[in-house]
Amino acid sequence: MLLLQTLCLGLTWALCLAVPHHEPGHGGEPKKHDHAEHAAVLDRCEGIEMDAAAVNEEGVPYFFRPGHLFKGFRGKAELANASFAELDDFHHLGHVDAAFRMHYEDNKTQHNHMFFFLDNKVFSYYQHKLEEGYPKDISAVFPGIPDHLDAAVVCPKPECDEDSVIFFKDDDIYHFNVRTQAVDEKQFKGMPNCTSAFRFMDHYYCFHGHQFSKFDPKTGEVHGRYPKEARDYFMRCSKFADGADHADRERCSRAHLDAITSDDAGNVYAFRGHHYLRQDVGNDKLHSESIEKAFKELHSEVDAVFSYMDKLYMIKDKMVYLYKVGEPHTLLEGYPKSLLEELGLEGPVDAAFICQDHIAHIVKGQTIYDIDLRLRVHVPVKEGLPLTLFKKVNAGMCGPDGVKIIVGNHYYHFESVKVMLMGRALPEQHRVSLELFGCDH
Template sequence: TPPDLAQLCADGGGFDAATFSENGTLLLFRGDQVWEVSLRGPRPHSRPIAASWPELGGPVDAALRLHRPQSPQEHQSLLLFQAWGAGWGAWGSLQGEQVWAYAGGQLRPGFPRRIEDEFPGVPGGLDAAVECHREDCGGDSVLFFKGDRVFSFDVALGVTKPREWPALGPCDAALRWLGRFYCLRGTQFRRFQPRTGDLPPGGPRDLRDYFIPCPGRGHGQGNASWGDASDRCSEMPFQALLSDDTGRVFAFRGNLSFRLDSWQDGHHPWPVGQTWPGLKGQVDAAFAWDGRTYLIQGSQVSVFLSDRGHRRVRGYPRPLLEELGVPRADAAFTCPGSAELYVITGGRIQRVDLSQTPRRAEDPLPLPHDRVDGAMCTRDGVFLFHGPSLHQYPGPGRLLAAPQPAPPQRIAERFFRCPP
């Protein structure tokens, strides 16, 4: 075992802060060192904090990757929080606790700043911090942890609200990964709900089984039954793909789902029930409309609210024929901002106006494909998926007018960044 990895895997060593870099590398801060752990690349290695961020002169108390898409100059900036200390050169006269902001590895103009100036109402002595996206918290925000208390900072309003989450307890560091939130304490972590602080079933788990590739450890050994289905680069087909109203993109294979839009965090598969509570088994088709996600399984459809996590709408699942006016679906898609649903069965496609009640399917029209496994529409066009390949069309009209299939592209290469 390499020395860096052996030290990282040693029992008892917790971390001062944790976050992901702009390129998806996990950063674990301890003392004056930072460990870089790629979930897709080389072995972990450590380096002095000053080697990457020369302006910093001591340990980091908290870290996060800022989510502010409406402000491109700030979006995805790496924020590092420190208590004031000696030896900071030109910044040594800035008293109190500070936040440093980096973009592309460079210190942003105007930083460092006092924490209370950048985040009014947030106290000093922070233990941890983590960004919270709009779909998770109802608005872009930052969660700050100090002892047993949590402070939620609304990015748009610039307002801080205290939270009491006694069930969670103190956090040495905090992480957001693939839409899930984790409180780190020592070498253990617990998942929590970012709006309430509630803890899902299951006790603490060990970082070295999930986030750090320690020899002889790892939860992946218990997922051998997934086989090639869990390998994003395998040639196994996907049964459904989905782009929802919040910009999230999911792919379904067997009873697993992958998230595609947050590629910086890796493409880790999850059982569908972990993202859509109560759902089990294979998803045959999926689409989103009006803030809701529709997941079709056989002759049934389940509907989930897309924002603030995924909550199943009461009264579902329901028969597909009653909900959409079709008995089954091999694939389905809606395009952004449109109430027109396209349902594919075999080599035919039908249009359903989702704004009408009751919903009725129009007469089927032929496709330039005999069959497809899945379909999706984004601002880049319509994608039809069959086996390991996808076929892209500028829009539904061009798809219906196409005399033959569009040239095939590899799904693994186009959506999962797999090698050619």
């Protein structure tokens, strides 16, 4: 199924076995499988090369393999036709060569459309629905751009001279002017040939194999220590490249944090996947190690963490793990306990923080619950209050300067919880990697 049978000759048997094949239906026609019938077994952490990358209208990265789609930085592969059904209807075409989301508000007919390039055809989707008349020849929609592309990425002014799309094929680079449809051919000397490319958090990334390089979209220049291992920065994998700088990887990772807190001394702990960062008060140096090494009972993937009276309340699924802060961190006797028993809430939750008092603020969906930790029986002190500014919160942290709410790769600062709950518009957006951890690349 999904365009792959002719490709299996060029793939390993392990990958081919992961591909659901056509079975004969009535009249000898290929039978289309239900999307849930076959569990996709491709593992993004095995070093597989992605064919295309794009960011959807909600800022979620999409990574494409033949017939499959990885959404975001974690989770299993899905069948691509579960999200973009018509890609399965053209069996003479290959896998997705390139993809991007057009994000130019002046371009009314194509703004927020997602484009997929397969061989000599281009598909245009709006809100996951194929636009009428598509697929079309690439030359009809993007005149002057060749077929069988390697990669493509949007490039707005002033990052490019004009609002453009950059197309990659072998050593040739094409800057396509969205307004005039003029094509400026260039060569990016010194940059590897891209198998996929995308713009993320105002930076441009060229993927080659399972490595990546950050590049200047005008010149193709690559600055800094590249290439780097893509799984270290764009995936949530437990194993990383040999010799990698783990602290640099964690502070510069594009994957969102699971939780963040500071203890009574002011030391900051930030958790992501299997690892965490620690920044000691008065010291700008960041340390990183595995969660399993420091909190062996947790292993990985915490949902929320807050600190109270020299203890770390670490919430995972429906359980609370209570650790005494120190070296090593010690799980207190009797823990883990259920979230309902310990804090009076059903799990799971999304974030938790405490603001220089005895009230733990627990975020669950679009509701925030206040729990007085001085009480012997911890129950929400009031009904949950609506958190209308956010559809989904990944983490939160409180400090002397107020509340930081982390959503994806950004955070929003509020003077207090009250100001946040009363707010009707989001404050300025800040980058987690740059402004919390000082990553400059």
